[in-house]
Every structure is written in structure tokens, then in C-alpha cells.
Amino acid sequence: MLDGMASIVELHAVHKTFYRGNQPVQVLQNVDLAIADGAFDALIGPSGSGKSTLLNLIAGLDTPSSGTAIIAGSDLTRMTRRELARFRADKIGFIFQSYNLMPVLTALENVELPLLLTRLTARERRTRAHTALRIVGLDERAQHFPRQLSGGQEQRVAIARAIVHDPQILVCDEPTGDLDRASADAILDLLQRLNDEFKKTIIMVTHDPIAARRAHRICRLDKGQLH
């Protein structure tokens, strides 16, 4: 619990160790973190401090070497690979630095992708994808391919893809890293709106201090430890 609010992310004594050959590398050390449902938190820190690793653990892309990670009520440390995939499909929306849209699919089809894992009909999937594109202000570009969009527009399509299945948490890995200031501000406005209006919990890794200032809370990581 965090200031009386329910925590959607609860990390206790989390350690993450990678191995370079036989050499262990401690990437996260004894991390305790609680993030309230509906929060907008930024994770900042120098390169190699463990920000992305922490984000990956929260998103269920990886599991801790030790400690517990309870995300949206699920203990990720006890989950199989398959259960983690199901967890990501239901609870997490991803926004990557380089958008990572499928170049062979239109904006609408890219947004529809996560819905292929649901039981929705084709018509329902299409309707929801249009709605998500409308939220990010790109419905008129639904039939455009990523190569026909600007970087800012691509990231907005990626955000539409991240919210189309109505996840509880949006994890954003340097969402403005590849954008100019104006486009970055537009993306941050959109994230803020998703947090304010749609009550999405947003966890954003960023190097950009201006982006970090948009968050309600800034968590600093250095050498694998939270400060």
C-alpha cells in the first residue's frame, strides 16, 4: 500500500543478476518499489543503472533472480513462461523507444495486433482499434503504413496499440527518445491524458528530464539501487 492507495506494483528485495560468461553482474540490488494504481512514475538514472531491467521485470518480460514481484495482483516469480505471456497480453501495454510497429501492417492492423489474442470477433477488433486510434488522434491515418507516418505519428500508433486491449499498466521505455521536442511533448501530453482520463498506471523510463517532470513521481536508479 502506498499512502493509503492500492499498489499495482510491489517489488520486495528484488535482485537481478546477469552472467557474462561465468562472471556475475548485479544489475538490480535489493530493490523495493511500490507503485500506486493510477500513478505516473518516471524511472531515471544513468546508462547501465538498471532502469530497463527494472521495467522489464515489472512488465513480465523477465523475472527477478531473487525477491518478489507482485504486479497487478500476480506474483510473477511463480509464473511459467506461458502464464507470463498471458499476463502481458492482459495487463501490460508496451511503448518502445523505436515504436516497433510491424512495417507490413497498416496503422489500424498494428493496433489490432494485441486483440488477436482475445476472443473478440473481427468486427469488434476493428471497432476497438479505430477507437484507440481516435484516442491518439490518428484515426484518419488508419490505412497508412508505418513508413508513411512521421516518428511522432508512429509513436502515437504504438500508444494506440498499447491501450487497445485496455491494460492496467503502460510501460514506456524511452518513449520520446527518438523524437524532436514538439513531437515528444505531444506524446507526453497523450500519456498524461491516458493517466488522467483513462486512469492508466504509467511507468516510464527516460533520460529526458523534461519528460521525467511530467511524472507524478521520479524514481532514481543508480548502480542497480533505488534512491
Added chain:
Amino acid sequence: MTRWTLVRRTLTRNPLRTTLTLLGVAVAVITFVALRTVLDAWSTGADYAAKDRLSTRHKVSYGLPLPKRYVDDIATQIPGVSKVTFCDWFGGRWAKAPNEFFANLACDSDAFAVYPEMQVDPRTLEAWKHDKQGAIIGDVLARKLGLKAGDRMTLQGSFYPGDWELRIVGTYTAPAHSPVDRSTLFFRWDYKNERVPERQRDLIGWVFTRVDDPASSARVSRAIDALFDDRDVRTATTSERSSNSTLLGGVSAILSALDIVSIIVLTIMALILGNTIAMGVREQTTEYGVLLALGFEPRDIGLLIVAEAIGLSLAGGLLGLVLAYPLVQLGLGQWLELNVGKFFPVFRISQTTALIVVGLTIVLGALAALVPAMRVGRMSVIDAIRRPA
């Protein structure tokens, strides 16, 4: 949008590579189809051979002659025989076009009675019996050489030197898609026999016998050979089917080689596919990583890769099959039927070959995708997303 949309779009992502791979698979399939059809055509003769027909030749070799009197001996002394006829390989060339090879045989004027599958107009047969220099020509060969009833032609003999004047009295034909060679010329043996030197007279190449009951073929065969066992020239009699199989046995090494080549062709096709799929998977690793991050399972990604490979392989296979019909069946096939119809009387792509192509392209496509799909399945999501293309 469905998962199939993703597969379809991925296949068209790199049009040049996809086109080249499709063509590679198509060429492999055309080659495979051509080889299989050669094998099929070769064995068609044996498969279709009449069960009630026996062929008798010199025991030592096909090339040595038999005395003509053996025909009468068989007809009169062997029980169970319904008809007997004979032929001799003449080996002449048409004076007008010596490079046009076609089989020409000097035969008994009743030869067609033993070969009812060769359809000859009764008036033509009648004319042949009354014209010692008459010849009956296969309709396919007649078309090729531009000959018709009433035309004259001169054969230049090789085994039997000299010019041999013949008059075409008509043509023989056969039902469509039957294995009968329609590119042979038959003329009267008695015409040849009159003109050859004394030492070559009254000799024939083979005796063909029809038996009353196909079940008695083996007994009649043995009886014929036993009849001539104590003569100067001993015989070897076999059923037509067995004779054809023996002929096939003689070229079994070639047939085996063709079989091996067809397997090599398929292996090359699988390697081409495997290379294309592996390149595609390497380029799309980040995208697969994103799909995994979105909640797709490694199994889903594996199925996408296998579907891409099968789609590509099947499309190439069907393209090859579609092209094989005009190229192999109508082009090469018609040429072979026309020019070496004796060996390839029916050169048609069989339904079995077409089904084998469809089946193999699916199986080979899946096999080509197996290793790349397994690699992606084992990769961690984070590694996949971060991996540079």
C-alpha cells in the same frame, strides 16, 4: 485482420527475394515433375501390356533373327493359341528426311489382328492386304512427316540396303492417352522378303502370340520354348508385360539415377527455402520479440514462421505445377511422344505426381521453417527485441 494477414504481408515484404525463391522452387518442381513423368511414362508400357499376348525372340539376343517357319509351328502345334503374327525390325530412313528417326517394321499383314488397341480402318487393312508395297503409318508420325493415304515414300535400308518404295494406304490410331505408340510405320514383310538376298530370306525378328486364356500364358510360353528346344535356333518367350519389364530392367540404373536426381532436386529446393526463411526470420527477430512482448507465445511465432514457409513453398510448388503442364506435358511431352513414342507413348503428368508435389512442398516448407522457428522459440523476449536486424 487475422494472423494470416500477417503471414501474407510478410511474404510480400521483400518482393525480389520472394519472387526469386518462388522461381527457384518452381524450377525445382518443374524438374521434379519432368523426372517423375519420365519414370511414369517409361513404366506405362509395362503397366498397360496385354496379359494375353506373348512375345517370342531368339534366345541369345533381341538382335538375332528367327526362322519364319516358327510362326506356323506355333500356330499349328501349340494348344491354347488364338492368333500368331510376326514382325521384323527394318531400321530404314526416309530418303526425303534421313535425320527423322522413326520405327519402321516389316510385318505380317495380319499383325493388327494381334494388336486390337491399334485402330485401323477396315478399308485400310483391306487395301494393305492387296498392296505388297503398302504401308500403314501412325497418325502422329503421319502428321509430323506430312504424309497421307496415297502418298509414296522411299525408305533407305540400313540392315537391308537399297531403296524401298512404299505407298501409304492409311493410318492407324489409338484412343487418347492410351500407351500405344502412334509413331511407327508398318509395311509388308513379304515385300521385304522378296527383295533381300537369299541368306536373309525367311527370317523374322519376333513372333507375337495371343492366347485364348490369359491364365494359360505361362503354360503356352513354356510350350513354345519347349517346341524349339532341340532346334538350331532356340527361343525365349515371355508375356508382353514381362518382356516390357525386362526392357525396363535393362534401364533400371538410369531409372534409379533419375530417382536420385529427383531427390537431389527436392533437397536443393528445401535448402533454397530454408535459406530464405532463415534470412527472413533473422530480419524479423525484433518484430517477433515485440509480438512476444505483446503476449504472443513462442508457439504462435513458430506457427507464423511455419505458415510463411509453407505459404512460400506451396505457392512456388503450385506455380511450378502450373508451368509444368505447358512445359513438360505439352512441350517436352509432345516432342517425346512424337519423336520417341516407342519409349514414351504417353507422356502425361499424372494426378499422383501433382499430389506428390503439393504434399512435398507442404512438408519441405514445414521442414525448412523448423530450425528458424525453434531458434526464435528459445530466444528470450528481451534479446529478441534488442537484436539488431
